[in-house]
Amino acid sequence: MHGAISQNMRFFLCYLCSTMAIVILAHSSDCPADLLMDSLRHHGQRLRVIQLNAGGVVPVDLDDVHGVISLGGPQTVHFNDAPWMAAEKTFLKMAHDANVPVLGLCLGAQLLASALGGETQAMKQSELGWQTVKLNHIGREDALFVGQPWSSLKMCWHSDEVTKLPAGGQVLAGSAACGVQAFSVGLRSYGVQYHPEWNRASILKQINGSTAKFQSAGIDVNALRLQTESNGAEQERLGRRFFDAVNIVLMPGDRVHEGVPANHR
Numbered sequence: 573m574h575g576a577i578s579q580n581m582r583f584f585l586c587y588l589c590s591t592m593a594i595v596i597l598a599h600s601s602d603c604p605a606d607l608l609m610d611s612l613r614h615h616g617q618r619l620r621v622i623q624l625n626a627g628g629v630v631p632v633d634l635d636d637v638h639g640v641i642s643l644g645g646p647q648t649v650h651f652n653d654a655p656w657m658a659a660e661k662t663f664l665k666m667a668h669d670a671n672v673p674v675l676g677l678c679l680g681a682q683l684l685a686s687a688l689g690g691e692t693q694a695m696k697q698s699e700l701g702w703q704t705v706k707l708n709h710i711g712r713e714d715a716l717f718v719g720q721p722w723s724s725l726k727m728c729w730h731s732d733e734v735t736k737l738p739a740g741g742q743v744l745a746g747s748a749a750c751g752v753q754a755f756s757v758g759l760r761s762y763g764v765q766y767h768p769e770w771n772r773a774s775i776l777k778q779i780n781g782s783t784a785k786f787q788s789a790g791i792d793v794n795a796l797r798l799q800t801e802s803n804g805a806e807q808e809r810l811g812r813r814f815f816d817a818v819n820i821v822l823m824p825g826d827r828v829h830e831g832v833p834a835n836h837r
Contacts, residue, residue, distance in 0.1 A: 592638040599645025608769040611815035630659040640822035642680025661687035673760040681763030688738035698731040725733030726766035772804030
């Protein structure tokens, strides 16, 4: 009898796992996430992609949600210039407060910081192209960045930045132009300002569609293309490694079997 109950319970837990999803909040059709999506699918994650810029609606609860990822986009957090922005920030805070893992990328990182009480502002000059990003002593020890170089070139593409972290937030990485390239708040909420989710082809497409923007910033577009060709393989290798850590450490699918988030520190 006990064996039958135990086996039925296992089937029930597997069913629960199969219905739990990572919610992906997308803000632009021009901000790809190839390496992220490939990794999530490779790890068998169930995904619920919500295209907010195309009329998608932010969830109002965390039913069947075991992770939240907020992607990049052209919007400005401190201007609150999108109709869905307030609702998304409420949702991100709800997830954080409930210990549901959260990852914000570029705009998503800024939204997360703002949602939890931090601040963002416009930069004096946009940070565009390949920039040297360095992990600090905290970032070097963080499980999400294990195997990442302490200093490496990252693709940056933003005009705003996090200027004040939420209470309890920790800077994990920075660059010469942007002091907060990665941060954490608590154990399960992370923001990354640069773009680990873009592969080489995506970056080249972005560059080719924004030549005027680079030229106005005084950036040699041809040199940037050559640099992308040179850095592309390393960008993809490190991106895959980072998102493997997201799947294994931050948002493991088997976390829902236990009913509580894994403490990875």
